[in-house]
Amino acid sequence: MGGSSDSDSHDGYLTSEYNSSNSLFSLNTGNSYSSASLDRATLDCQDSDFYSNHKNSLLSAEVPRLISNDALHLPITLNYKRENGHVTYTNGKINKFMIVLIGLPATGKSTISSHLIQCLKNNPLTNSLRCKVFNAGKIRRQISCATISKPLLLSNTSSEDLFNPKNNDKKETYARITLQKLFHEINNDDCDVGIFDATNSTIERRKFIFEEICSFNTDELSTFNLVPIILQVSCFNKDFIKYNIHNKSFNEDYLDKPYELAIKDFAKRLKHYYSQFTPFSQDEFNQIHRYISQHEEIDTSLFFFNVINAGIVEPNSLNQSHYPSTCGKQIRDTVMVIENFINHYSQMFGFEYIDAVKLFFEKFENSSDKTMTTLDSVVNDEFFNDLQSLIESNGLA
Numbered sequence: 001m002g003g004s005s006d007s008d009s010h011d012g013y014l015t016s017e018y019n020s021s022n023s024l025f026s027l028n029t030g031n032s033y034s035s036a037s038l039d040r041a042t043l044d045c046q047d048s049d050f051y052s053n054h055k056n057s058l059l060s061a062e063v064p065r066l067i068s069n070d071a072l073h074l075p076i077t078l079n080y081k082r083e084n085g086h087v088t089y090t091n092g093k094i095n096k097f098m099i100v101l102i103g104l105p106a107t108g109k110s111t112i113s114s115h116l117i118q119c120l121k122n123n124p125l126t127n128s129l130r131c132k133v134f135n136a137g138k139i140r141r142q143i144s145c146a147t148i149s150k151p152l153l154l155s156n157t158s159s160e161d162l163f164n165p166k167n168n169d170k171k172e173t174y175a176r177i178t179l180q181k182l183f184h185e186i187n188n189d190d191c192d193v194g195i196f197d198a199t200n201s202t203i204e205r206r207k208f209i210f211e212e213i214c215s216f217n218t219d220e221l222s223t224f225n226l227v228p229i230i231l232q233v234s235c236f237n238k239d240f241i242k243y244n245i246h247n248k249s250f251n252e253d254y255l256d257k258p259y260e261l262a263i264k265d266f267a268k269r270l271k272h273y274y275s276q277f278t279p280f281s282q283d284e285f286n287q288i289h290r291y292i293s294q295h296e297e298i299d300t301s302l303f304f305f306n307v308i309n310a311g312i313v314e315p316n317s318l319n320q321s322h323y324p325s326t327c328g329k330q331i332r333d334t335v336m337v338i339e340n341f342i343n344h345y346s347q348m349f350g351f352e353y354i355d356a357v358k359l360f361f362e363k364f365e366n367s368s369d370k371t372m373t374t375l376d377s378v379v380n381d382e383f384f385n386d387l388q389s390l391i392e393s394n395g396l397a
């Protein structure tokens with residue numbers, strides 16, 4: 001494999017597990033998001049029904065927070081599509097599922113989401129569930145592409161770098177639009193399992209997501225109840241990170257960009273994320289559980305699972321499950337299928353991925369191809385040391 005194969009040593013965040021005990025709700029006084037306004041220019045998006053239908057509400061000064069109080073609240077369909085008799089209720093509402101992903105860019109969140117969907121589709125207990133991924137990056141690209149005068153802003157070439165912490169408001173806006181789209185499709189009964197695919201890398205963001213879930217669940221006009229499942233995807237192995245960065249350089253953000261520029265840009269993006277990322281902790285799990293139980297006035301279900309280094313590192317005690325005594329069979333079955341997927345991820349998909357990583361490095365080992373030289377010139381020991389320092393200065397290592 002590549003130069004940095006010390007993946008199993010325990011000399012820092014990038015090669016070992018973390019611990020963190022951040023306090024979720026103590027950090028945020030007041031609603032730090034209420035003043036975030038939508039960027040009118042970037043919202044002029046033509047290519048999606050969702051945006052055309054809701055352009056006006058999306059263009060309003062305030063980002064919609066409650067499904068019931070704005071134009072995003074669409075008629076509820078009673079055309080319930082699941083065929084089997086496993087449907088269960090919470091507070092008189094039909095249960096559906098929301099998977100909240102957490103993880104730095106290029107850790108495998110989108111890939112693992114598609115594997116999870118395959119697994120849910122293949123299991124008779126869950127094959128009737130309609131699953132859909134709501135990817136904040138994709139929504140951002142749809143909106144940016146529809147804006148004729150404003151091409152995608154790359155961190156490397158633009159002072160308006162979206163991923164620079166000083167532009168967090170803009171990033172939050174895309175995340176909120178993605179979240180609203182997920183709620184909209186759940187509420188419209190177009191989907192039973194909504195996967196919110198974003199880094200969701202800060203405690204403040206996660207607090208916001210769970211406030212929104214509570215608002216959705218307690219909205220008298222909605223028919224459905226969302227059962228939240230948190231899935232954290234981590235990657236500490238330097239070879240995996242390097243391989244993933246290489247692959248990310250071919251994604252839609254960089255379609256017309258040269259390889260070197262894409263790699264540099266993504267590496268810079270990663271540094272911004274490392275300077276802000278807070279991993280999910282048991283404390284945060286407990287605080288979120290208290291918060292939703294208080295707001296929904298019932299003991300609510302909450303689950304937290306981890307995939308670490310493509311499943312080859314056992315999550316040990318990191319996973320958490322809270323089943324209320326009234327929890328129905330459908331929730332138990334679905335969570336069991338997901339838990340099984342997590343526990344067997346390495347055998348199902350992880351080892352195949354590791355083989356691909358090995359092959360990638362072998363292919364370039366004795367070759368004169370410029371790819372590895374370019375990748376090495378950016379993603380090298382110095383880069384990993386920088387990431388390590390950023391994580392340490394963030395207080396997380």
Ligand SMILES: Nc1ncnc2c1ncn2[C@@H]1O[C@H](COP(=O)(O)OP(=O)(O)O)[C@@H](O)[C@H]1O
Nearest residue numbers: 104105106107108109110111244247248310353
């Ligand atoms: N578990 C995995 N199995 C297969 N490929 C993976 C896996 N994790 C990451 N990759 C590779 O890394 C790239 C980045 O992963 P991706 O899922 O897009 O990460 P994220 O969604 O966290 O940004 C993918 O294009 C894929 O090639």
Ligand SMILES: O=P(O)(O)OC[C@H]1O[C@@](CO)(OP(=O)(O)O)[C@@H](O)[C@@H]1O
Nearest residue numbers: 105136137140171175198199200201
């Ligand atoms: O707002 P956060 O939670 O950071 O997540 C969204 C961002 O994550 C990224 C990180 O790279 O996702 P993706 O790689 O899936 O496209 C960006 O594209 C996207 O803008």
